[in-house]
Amino acid sequence: MASPPRSPGQPNRPCSEDGIPVVDLAVLVNGDARERSQAVRHLGRACQDWGFFMVTNHGVPEDLQSAMMDACKELFGLPPEQKAEFMDAGPMDPVRVGTGFNSAVDGARYWRDYVKMFAHPELHCPAKPDGLRGVAAEYAARTRGLLLELTAAISESLGLPAGRIAERLDLGSCFQILVGNHYPPCAAGPDDDDGAVGLPAHSDHGLLTLLFQNGVDGLQVKHDGRWLLAKPIPGSFFVIAGDQLEIVSNGRYKGVLHRALVDRAQARMSCVSLLGPCLDAVVKPVPELAVPPLGLEFRGVKYRDYMEHQQSNKLNEKGALDLVRVQRHILTDTNRLEL
Ligand code: OGA
Ligand code: NI
Numbered sequence: 001m002a003s004p005p006r007s008p009g010q011p012n013r014p015c016s017e018d019g020i021p022v023v024d025l026a027v028l029v030n031g032d033a034r035e036r037s038q039a040v041r042h043l044g045r046a047c048q049d050w051g052f053f054m055v056t057n058h059g060v061p062e063d064l065q066s067a068m069m070d071a072c073k074e075l076f077g078l079p080p081e082q083k084a085e086f087m088d089a090g091p092m093d094p095v096r097v098g099t100g101f102n103s104a105v106d107g108a109r110y111w112r113d114y115v116k117m118f119a120h121p122e123l124h125c126p127a128k129p130d131g132l133r134g135v136a137a138e139y140a141a142r143t144r145g146l147l148l149e150l151t152a153a154i155s156e157s158l159g160l161p162a163g164r165i166a167e168r169l170d171l172g173s174c175f176q177i178l179v180g181n182h183y184p185p186c187a188a189g190p191d192d193d194d195g196a197v198g199l200p201a202h203s204d205h206g207l208l209t210l211l212f213q214n215g216v217d218g219l220q221v222k223h224d225g226r227w228l229l230a231k232p233i234p235g236s237f238f239v240i241a242g243d244q245l246e247i248v249s250n251g252r253y254k255g256v257l258h259r260a261l262v263d264r265a266q267a268r269m270s271c272v273s274l275l276g277p278c279l280d281a282v283v284k285p286v287p288e289l290a291v292p293p294l295g296l297e298f299r300g301v302k303y304r305d306y307m308e309h310q311q312s313n314k315l316n317e318k319g320a321l322d323l324v325r326v327q328r329h330i331l332t333d334t335n336r337l338e339l
Contacts, residue, residue: 014042016054016233020221021046023239025146026057028153043150044157047249051241051256052221054233055150055210060142062235065212067131068139068271072180074129076113082128086115091311092304094124101199101315111196111262113182119273120144120176136178143273144176147208150239151275154208158249160286165248168286169207169277175303177206179272183218186262196262203255203318204242205310206276211238216268222257229261243310243321244277244303250285251297257317279304298324 014022023046027039046053075083075097089096095117100110118124119140125133148171152162166172186196198218212232213219219238220227230238243255262268277283284300301324310320 016231018228018231020228020230021050021053022233022236023053023055023150024057025055025059025149029149040153040156043153047154047157047241047245047253050221050223051254052223052230052258053239054236055146055239056233056236058146058237060139060146060237064135064139064142065271067135069180069212069214069269071129071132071135072115072182072271073269075115075126075132075180076182078128083126086126092308094118095126097126110199111183111186112198112260113184115180117178118175119178121173140176140178140273143210144174144275146237147210147273147275148174150208154245154253158252158286158289160288164286168248168281169244169283169303170281171275171277173278173280175206175276175279175307177274177276179274181260181270181272183260183262183268185265185267187264198260198262198268200315201257201259201317202315203257203321204240204274205244205307205320206242206274207244207248208275209240209242210273210275211240211270213271214267214269216263216266218261218263218268219270220259220261227259242274242276243306243318244283246321247283247298247301247324248286250289250291252289255318255321276307277303279307294328297326299326300324
């Protein structure tokens with residue numbers, strides 16, 4: 001695989017042409033002490049400045065990625081009666097097939113089909129297509145390993161021991177979900193009035209999300225107030241920081257806003273592997289990251305409740321986080337200032 005381009009004058013800050021940070025997992029895992037500490041700092045800046053990066057040399061075989069994408073594609077192509085039992089499922093049901101985000105509350109119609117499968121602590125999976133269970137089990141295990149490695153390095157990047165976030169969120173019993181997304185082509189694009197949107201702006205409810213796509217671009221991330229189309233380095237994964245990372249890091253790292261656009265001519269597909277805390281963990285900021293005099297920015301919330309709340313309501317940017325944000329008010333002589 002080609003090594004990522006390095007911007008001139010910044011040899012230690014690898015990034016794509018658009019400036020999206022690129023993290024080389026091989027260096028994080030096997031680099032010597034100096035390379036590792038540089039890579040950990042780079043990862044920390046990627047989380048702080050972007051909440052979004054690409055990971056290369058990640059060790060998940062390309063043919064496993066393709067097999068996962070193909071299995072999802074086959075599932076979307078099955079006759080409806082073979083998926084019917086999963087189509088009325090609610091947000092906390094372990095297998096769910098549907099269109100839009102949560103059609104019970106969407107209000108708008110999103111141009112998207114999805115399959116969601118809880119994958120850890122236990123894999124749940126439709127019986128058809130035949131090969132899906134085997135592929136999903138392998139894909140879940142490999143991507144979970146990768147996400148846990150990234151979590152350990154992210155913990156270090158916050159100046160904490162590598163295992164601190166894992167211990168806080170009880171990641172030994174982590175929650176993981178696999179999602180297949182299919183966005184059919186739509187001639188009316190997002191710039192047209194009434195044009196189709198795949199998924200509206202949101203942040204993810206978990207800790208970290210890993211995503212790859214079928215060669216058709218459409219994922220946009222908000223960076224410095226602007227939407228940027230994410231173009232992957234071949235063979236890399238996108239990594240998206242989620243709300244639980246924002247909570248546990250006491251707001252040092254933020255869940256990044258992103259959305260999916262629909263292509264005018266080609267079907268777009270993406271495969272998502274999302275890592276979250278143990279569903280029963282009460283997620284609170286790591287106390288070492290309190291900044292005096294403000295202290296902690298978030299109240300504790302059980303991840304299961306957070307996820308259910310986010311998944312049961314209309315997708316509304318980062319609205320779900322307000323549920324747990326500590327509201328502060330400073331009373332001044334003339335007005336009430338909200339921080
Ligand atoms: C998601 C998501 C984006 C995409 O599934 O949460 O943001 O490109 N998907 O499919
Ligand atoms: Ni998302």
